[in-house]
Amino acid sequence: MSIPAHSLQTRSLRKEYPGTVALDDVSVSFLGGKIHALIGKNGAGKSTLVKIIAGATQPTRGSILVDGLEVSLFSPRDALKRGIVAVHQELSLVPELTVAENILLGRLPKKNGLGNSVIDWRRVFARAEHILADLGIHLDVREKASTLGIAQQQVVEIAKAMSYDPSILILDEPTSALAQHETECLFDVLKRLKTRGVVLLYITHRLQELHEIADTVTVLRNGALVGTIGIDQATPAAIVQMMFGEVVQRSKPADLTVPREAFIEVRSLSRTGAFQDVNFTISKGEVLGIAGLLGSGRTELLRAMFGADPPDSGELIIAGQHVRPTSPEQMKELGVAMTPENRKDQGLVQILSTRINLCMSSFNRIASHGFLTRGREERLVEKNIRELDIKVNRTDAPVAFLSGGNQQKVVIGKWLNTNPRLVLLDEPTRGIDVQAKQQMFQIIWDMSKRGISCVVVSSELEELLDICHRILIMRAGRIVSDVRPSELSLENLFAACMEEEA
């Protein structure tokens, strides 16, 4: 007996905000037993559509049908009752609770006695373990959520969604924080869900994932539905065409050559529990990639080089000076910059304006005789906006209003204003759309041409192959090899990162 497949349909779904139409009469249907990719640029209306389906916001007009029946969803609670569960990009775990409690939040199994109000801890942990095992994930359910990395938190979010036994599961960029093997693990789970007739809506920016996981591809642009195509028709060119109309795919410029003399040297840098005895050199203008799985120590290494989490031992040699990084302030003075992995919380002050964010690392440089005037700031900001092609209406409005790609440009602009020698970029393209990614590559190459050295950490290995002169592979806190992109296929690079310690 086959399980009847669920279905989800929208009819002329429209959402207006004062001054803009976020969703423009979208009628689309999704069948159970399939994985439906939903793609589109930032601001294309994906999030709005998902929010409406998940009951988080109400449409201006239009209707939603679940299994052929019209439903009214006034709150996420209503949606949950209909079996609609959404995993949002923003993580919503309670840091001080255990993994198990987070998964079963609000529905902890109770014991009989005292009016059925005593938590049955044994069952809590057993159920949570069962759900995680079902997903093929190994995590200690007794651990506090605050001790987990971003990828692990994402996994817990998904486990939490699964615990509702959903008939419609919406995943908003679930893999953006995951390493390759974790992504595969997630895909296995999704494929298993397909056989249960669940409608799977999958929002992603990673186009290369589509062929691995999606059955259909639905594209939104400017709030309107462009169309739905089967995966067999979804060539990269077709998808990019649907998302953007016309766009130029950039490839590495031919004139991107690098003088091969050591410019900055990292000597036996170690930080207990993160990485040990790391040695390498960077040439002037070189784009150096660091590949490795989550937990390989790549982010920790960057943060140590920047003084954000100072190393226990070792040193950097910059322009002939031997230094042990102790604080970002000190490293900034030496010409080192870092764009952090978590752009939203660590790269920018969201409530402050684009202008102040762009000037944040260089207030002292901008000021003359201690004076800091708006005019001096604005001249610099205008230059940044022009050079980096930042799309911003008003530079004195909070930077929070900008899209992910533009926010990333602001973070980079902030550091360019310090006139750096070395820029450390941690996941510079996370959560930004294809076009913005291409621009980000171009910005990195431009820095390289100006003689600024870059170190790029990215989970997207194909990206590293595209943009770097040289790639270091990190595993379990050590650098295990030093390769040139031309010598290596993507498969080999994956394999090199994945290899177990001998």
Added chain:
Amino acid sequence: MNVNPKIQSLFTNGILEIILVLLCVVLAVTASGFLTAENLLNVLRNVSMQGVIAFGMTMVIISGEIDLSVGSAVAFSACLTAFVTQKLSAEWASLPIMLAIAIAIVFALIIGFFLGVFTGFMRTRYQVPSFISTLALMTGLSGAAELITNGFPLTPFPGWYNFIGGGYIFGIPFPALLFLLTFIILQFLMNYTAFGRSVYAVGGNAEAARLSGINVSRVKMMVLGITAFLAALSGIMVSSEIMSGTATTAKGWELDVIAAVIIGGTSLMGGVGRIWGTMVGVVFLGVLMNGMTLLNVSEYWQHVVRGVIILVAVLLNLLQKERTRR
């Protein structure tokens, strides 16, 4: 609706200023004696001692911290000034009174500054919330003031000392001039220096500020230090006004000061606020109290009204923010 955008922006950004002007107009009509130079200067004099602290408190709150010790710090500084003056001019040494007072004032200001820096140090080095450390200081300084005065007012000051808290220059009360001077300096500091920008960055997101290469510890120690310095200055003004060091003065001032800052549009969440807003908030509360006194409103009602005003002001601010977000 077609509202001139300039007028609209005046309403969203200057709502408190508009209400202040309206309040003044109403009082000018209803309260006889309100609209006289003498009364208005009096208002300015009355707000100046809490006012100087309010500007510092604005920086502290923008930086994401709080200082509950300012009331006690005023009393402590007043007592310390009196104590040192008395000792130096009569008991331990017999310095000329003017020199003794000068030393006492400098000493009180320096001690005040370092008490604030200490709070900042506890905050950044040991992660003690400023709410807790300044709560401790609030009690501690109050006790210390009682200890050095032995529970009685100290009165070592000669008559001319009254000038600082009660004198006039060209008809303008001297404390009001100190108040305006503090305003100008801090307005400049917050808007035209790298340090001022850093305060906003630190309050908006301390970690992002740190990763931008800003020395977060130094910023926090400085704003708390400056505020404690201003509380000490206020204490000297108070000691001059009442011509004594009395341990029980300035009780509860911290809340009045914080109220003025909040009314002025500074967010307790940090990262948002203006020195000018605090200026308006301080004057607004001063005018309101003065008006109610002139209208013979009972003191009990005055407290109730002030409570309502604080709530309404914050509410207005939040609504305004919500509107601009859309």
